[in-house]
Amino acid sequence: MQENTSLPITEDRFMKTFKYFKSNKPKPSLKDVITAEKCSDHQVINITANTVIEDPRAELLGLKNLREWQVFTLKKHPGLLFIRNPFTALGQRYWIRKCLEEYPKKPNKLNIDIEITLEDWWRECFRNGECEKQLQKKLRWTTLGYHHNWDTKVYTESNKSKFPEDLAELSDVLAKYLGYSDFTAEAAIVNYYHMNSTLSAHTDHSEVNLKAPLFSFSFGQSAIFLIGGRDKSVEPSALLINSGDIVVMSKEARLCYHAVPKILPAVDSPWDVLDTEIIMPDSKNINFKYISQSEDIMLSMKENIDNKWHRFKDYIKESRINMNVRQVLNENQTSILMQ
Numbered sequence: 001m002q003e004n005t006s007l008p009i010t011e012d013r014f015m016k017t018f019k020y021f022k023s024n025k026p027k028p029s030l031k032d033v034i035t036a037e038k039c040s041d042h043q044v045i046n047i048t049a050n051t052v053i054e055d056p057r058a059e060l061l062g063l064k065n066l067r068e069w070q071v072f073t074l075k076k077h078p079g080l081l082f083i084r085n086p087f088t089a090l091g092q093r094y095w096i097r098k099c100l101e102e103y104p105k106k107p108n109k110l111n112i113d114i115e116i117t118l119e120d121w122w123r124e125c126f127r128n129g130e131c132e133k134q135l136q137k138k139l140r141w142t143t144l145g146y147h148h149n150w151d152t153k154v155y156t157e158s159n160k161s162k163f164p165e166d167l168a169e170l171s172d173v174l175a176k177y178l179g180y181s182d183f184t185a186e187a188a189i190v191n192y193y194h195m196n197s198t199l200s201a202h203t204d205h206s207e208v209n210l211k212a213p214l215f216s217f218s219f220g221q222s223a224i225f226l227i228g229g230r231d232k233s234v235e236p237s238a239l240l241i242n243s244g245d246i247v248v249m250s251k252e253a254r255l256c257y258h259a260v261p262k263i264l265p266a267v268d269s270p271w272d273v274l275d276t277e278i279i280m281p282d283s284k285n286i287n288f289k290y291i292s293q294s295e296d297i298m299l300s301m302k303e304n305i306d307n308k309w310h311r312f313k314d315y316i317k318e319s320r321i322n323m324n325v326r327q328v329l330n331e332n333q334t335s336i337l338m339q
């Protein structure tokens, strides 16, 4: 992630729009914010494929049948794809819980490491039975796989941990659906936003492979996402992202400036809308590429149906989580050193 502040403010249209949406007084108008609902709008094109090959892994990863997915692109931003919530309610719960209970554990890296090293942040938040809100609010990011180095912006072999199998599998299902047969999830930033959080304008270009798409999965509260051009003189478009939505930055959009100037209260909470009868997926005959123990997923899904869910629900009702997945290496490259 790299910030660029070199443009004179008069030419920095990205910054102007960012400030407009960030403002609390006066509050920005949302009338020009693009939503998938407005797909008849001249700015949005529905590019959902007519024929889709089913993927038996989808259900176990908390995804709806691929035939139900809806994909859009923005006329002004070719390469920027938007998939409108392809997750089931149980799927949303699964990923929210993973981002809170599993991913912020060591050896993964957390923003709070510079202050305090915690083996298990979520467990620590509930060490005394009650939720320690102050510690909970401190978590802003966790990195997985190749850890993004925020100072040098360089990935290294020595700063890497195992990429989670389930997230690799989810990314693989998405990649295959979009026609990227060689995508490998190798790094992720999980971003945690509270109602007043923002993410400033940046491009993601630390990866060796800048041709592979970047997958961005969002859960919880909504957000305004700005997507601009290759420099900040291009006026960005504002897109509303709701829980479950996926944004893909590919091709021309892969290296474009983007930002999150505002978190908005979600109108719906799709993680709450569980079907009355939950039938657990049968994982026996599914061929996974990365997952070795699908029973763990089943167990975790089941736990989300019972009363263990309430702590995660309390968190997500005032937060947004974004999992930002990247391929780092080129095809046939096995290490950063081999370029």
Ligand SMILES: O=C(O)CCC(=O)C(=O)O
Residues within 6 Å of the ligand: 001, 189, 191, 199, 204, 216, 218, 223, 225, 258, 259, 260, 322, 324
């Ligand atoms: O939260 C989002 O939607 C975007 C996150 C992002 O741009 C990043 O992690 O690089």
